[in-house]
Amino acid sequence: MHKAEYIWFDGRQMPWDEARVHSMSTALHYGLAAFEGVRAYRHDDGRGHSFRLADHLSRLEGSCKTLRLPLAYDRATLTKATDSLLTANQLGDAYIRPIAFQGCGTLGVYSPRNPSHVAIAAFAWGAYLGEEGLRNGVRCMVSSFRRYSLDSGVAQAKLSGQYIVSYLAKREAIEHGFDEAIQLAGDGSVAEGSGENLFLVFDRKLHTPPSALVLLGVTRDTIITLARDDGMEVVERPIARGELYFADEAFLCGTAAEVTPIREIDHRPVGEGKPGPITQRIQSLFADAVRGRIERYQSWCGKA
Numbered sequence: 001m002h003k004a005e006y007i008w009f010d011g012r013q014m015p016w017d018e019a020r021v022h023s024m025s026t027a028l029h030y031g032l033a034a035f036e037g038v039r040a041y042r043h044d045d046g047r048g049h050s051f052r053l054a055d056h057l058s059r060l061e062g063s064c065k066t067l068r069l070p071l072a073y074d075r076a077t078l079t080k081a082t083d084s085l086l087t088a089n090q091l092g093d094a095y096i097r098p099i100a101f102q103g104c105g106t107l108g109v110y111s112p113r114n115p116s117h118v119a120i121a122a123f124a125w126g127a128y129l130g131e132e133g134l135r136n137g138v139r140c141m142v143s144s145f146r147r148y149s150l151d152s153g154v155a156q157a158k159l160s161g162q163y164i165v166s167y168l169a170k171r172e173a174i175e176h177g178f179d180e181a182i183q184l185a186g187d188g189s190v191a192e193g194s195g196e197n198l199f200l201v202f203d204r205k206l207h208t209p210p211s212a213l214v215l216l217g218v219t220r221d222t223i224i225t226l227a228r229d230d231g232m233e234v235v236e237r238p239i240a241r242g243e244l245y246f247a248d249e250a251f252l253c254g255t256a257a258e259v260t261p262i263r264e265i266d267h268r269p270v271g272e273g274k275p276g277p278i279t280q281r282i283q284s285l286f287a288d289a290v291r292g293r294i295e296r297y298q299s300w301c302g303k304a
Contacts, residue, residue: 004089008081008120011073013088019119026102026114031161033101034063037255038082040122042092043292043301050082050096050302051290055218056255057098063157064100070116071100078120083302085122095125095256101160128195128256129179134283137263137275138179138252140193142241143169147213149186156216163195170194180252182244182265185213190239196257199223201249201271201278205233213238219253219286222300226285229296232278249276259283 009019027033036056040048057075064071073081082096098120105114127134145168147155153162169181173194182198185191191213192198197220200207206227208220224234244250250262250270259282261275275283289297 002095002123002125004091004121004123006085006088007122008085010117010119011077013081013084016121021101021117022104024104024107026104026107026111027160029107030109031159031164032067032069033099033160034060034067034069035097035099035158035160036060038096038098039255039258039290040086040091040094040096041290041292041301046092048086048092048094049292050086052218052222052300053079053082053096053302055221059158059216059218060098060100063159066154066157067159068112069100069102071118072116073118078118079302081120082122085120089122091122091124093124094122097121099160125256127258127260128254129252129260133179133260134258135275137261137270137273139177139264140180140182140252140262141173141176141178141266142244143172143181143183143194145169145172145181145183147183147185147191150212152186155185155191155214156211158215166194184241185209187238188241189213190241190244193252193254193257196252196254196260197223199251199253199282200239200243200247201276202247204248204278205235206278207235207237207239209239210236217254219255219258222286222289223253223259223282226289226297227282230281230285247271249279251275251279251282253286259286 007016007019038056040050100118103115173181181194183191197217248271252260261279292301
């Protein structure tokens with residue numbers, strides 16, 4: 001497990017091993033929790049700066065609202081806690097995991113009076129799908145485990161309980177010799193990876209599934225902004241499974257995965273079977289933006 005010296009738990013920065021959760025917590029039994037994944041990047045000033053932390057915390061607030069789970073700390077407090085944690089753990093490049101969850105009290109699916117808790121961890125974590133994957137692309141399969149349909153889940157929220165399906169899809173992919181899964185939506189159209197949003201390239205245009213079907217990814221929004229500002233056309237639309245096999249290029253994106261090319265889907269090469277020029281351009285723009293090297297996007301970068 002990734003580990004750092006300090007963690008923030010319910011308003012206090014403490015040694016990592018002292019952050020304990022009771023085994024009868026509602027979150028453990030019923031998945032009643034919401035979380036975020038945020039990255040910090042070392043800038044030219046030598047310090048770690050969180051990337052789009054305000055947008056991640058805004059989504060956390062929305063996810064908690066979806067669950068009607070009280071978020072005990074405001075955005076300013078969580079921002080300060082995150083910055084302090086990066087400094088205390090002496091982190092430049094880092095992965096940050098805030099989580100809000102319901103604790104123990106009454107056991108049952110409906111336990112509204114149980115207390116809520118908030119924790120933030122920050123630690124060093126490299127490429128989620130591997131450095132080799134970032135350079136040369138990953139192999140994906142379409143999973144038999146579909147995303148929740150629009151009337152049985154909340155795709156836009158980052159809710160812990162919903163990730164059971166992602167876990168099953170990812171495990172299926174790994175056990176079949178692939179790096180990652182691509183999940184279909186309830187209607188059979190393409191949704192996203194087990195923990196990433198998905199983009200395809202056709203005729204130098206970016207295509208991505210509509211927001212109603214997928215997690216409202218902060219990295220997804222970043223890619224759309226970077227691409228459009230760079231003069232690319234971005235189309236949000238339903239995508240049929242078969243279109244995966246005709247794409248010129250494809251890539252996954254997310255806080256953990258960053259921008260990871262896809263070189264193969266279901267044993268079929270994507271394009272020439274290697275990262276294409278559009279994907280490489282997006283990777284380059286993203287790398288410069290997260291490290292504060294593009295002036296127009298410096299407002300996305302926090303301070304530690």
